[in-house]
Amino acid sequence: MTIQKQRMLDKKQSKQIEKDDKFSEFTPERINAFSDGIFAIIITIMILELKLPSSPTFSALFAEWPTWVSYLASYIFIAIVWINHHYLLKHSTMARLPLMWANFAHLFSVSLVPFSTNWMAETRLRSVPVVMYGFVFLLVNITYLLLIRETVAAKKNADMPNGTKRLFLVRSALTMLIFGSGMVVALWYPYIGFGMICACLTLYLRPDVPAIRMKV
Numbered sequence: 001m002t003i004q005k006q007r008m009l010d011k012k013q014s015k016q017i018e019k020d021d022k023f024s025e026f027t028p029e030r031i032n033a034f035s036d037g038i039f040a041i042i043i044t045i046m047i048l049e050l051k052l053p054s055s056p057t058f059s060a061l062f063a064e065w066p067t068w069v070s071y072l073a074s075y076i077f078i079a080i081v082w083i084n085h086h087y088l089l090k091h092s093t094m095a096r097l098p099l100m101w102a103n104f105a106h107l108f109s110v111s112l113v114p115f116s117t118n119w120m121a122e123t124r125l126r127s128v129p130v131v132m133y134g135f136v137f138l139l140v141n142i143t144y145l146l147l148i149r150e151t152v153a154a155k156k157n158a159d160m161p162n163g164t165k166r167l168f169l170v171r172s173a174l175t176m177l178i179f180g181s182g183m184v185v186a187l188w189y190p191y192i193g194f195g196m197i198c199a200c201l202t203l204y205l206r207p208d209v210p211a212i213r214m215k216v
Contacts, residue, residue, distance in 0.1 A: 028092045031103055035089075038107045039082050045114040046074060051121065070121040073198050074113050080204045081110055081140060087207035088144075088151045102146035109139040120194075130190040134183035134197045138176055145172050175200050 051067045053060035085106070092099060116136045120129040148168050178200040186193025 027095050028089050028099075031095055031100065032086065032089050035085060035103060035107060036082075038111070039078060039085075042111055042114060043075065043078060046071060046078075046117060049114060049118045066124045067121040070117045070125075073194075074117040076198075077137065077201055078110065078113060080201055081144075084144065084204055084207040085147070088147050092151045096150070099147075099150040102143065102150045106140070106143040106147055109136065109143045112136045112139070125190050125194055127187050127190045127193075130186040130194050130197075131183045134179050134186060134193065137197055137200075138179040138183070141172055141176050141179065145169070148172065171203055175203055 050071060051064055053064055089103075113136055116129070116133045120126075120133050123129045152165055152168055179197060182193045182196035182200070184193075185196060
């Protein structure tokens with residue numbers, strides 16, 4: 001009876017090893033390479049959706065200021081997301097299945113940026129498109145939290161202090177609060193709400209947390 005139980009246990013372990021081997025070929029480098037391609041496509045779509053001036057004059061060019069402002073904000077946003085994405089993935093040593101799904105969720109939310117950018121530009125920063133724009137930023141931040149959970153927060157090594165991990169979560173919670181507040185303000189004052197959403201991006205200009213890292 002004991003021998004039979006041991007055989008069943010060995011068989012179960014071998015199945016688990018085979019299951020893990022299925023994902024052994026997926027590395028963080030492959031996830032990074034795939035994600036880089038998606039980011040490049042998103043920026044390309046945004047460029048193709050830029051609205052041309054109606055006539056070859058500076059007045060016509062300046063009349064399209066909502067397009068340029070929206071594009072500039074979204075380009076900076078995607079650049080910040082890309083930088084933070086790479087910073088997180090460098091803390092991952094293996095591409096586990098939850099990490100891959102969290103990454104796909106993050107890329108999905110970022111892929112909505114061209115749509116919300118174009119809608120906001122076409123309507124010249126009206127209330128509902130600005131609210132939708134803020135919602136996309138909020139969704140990107142929520143999926144960013146998933147990446148934090150599967151990379152930085154999941155690490156058992158001592159190379160990153162617990163205080164740094166907590167600050168990652170606090171910063172994400174703070175930005176989600178600002179994004180949400182900006183969406184509410186945009187219902188009545190879309191320009192101010194848009195400004196709040198864009199100003200919030202400054203919190204992510206640097207992906208690491210130098211203050212805590214220096215204390216350790």
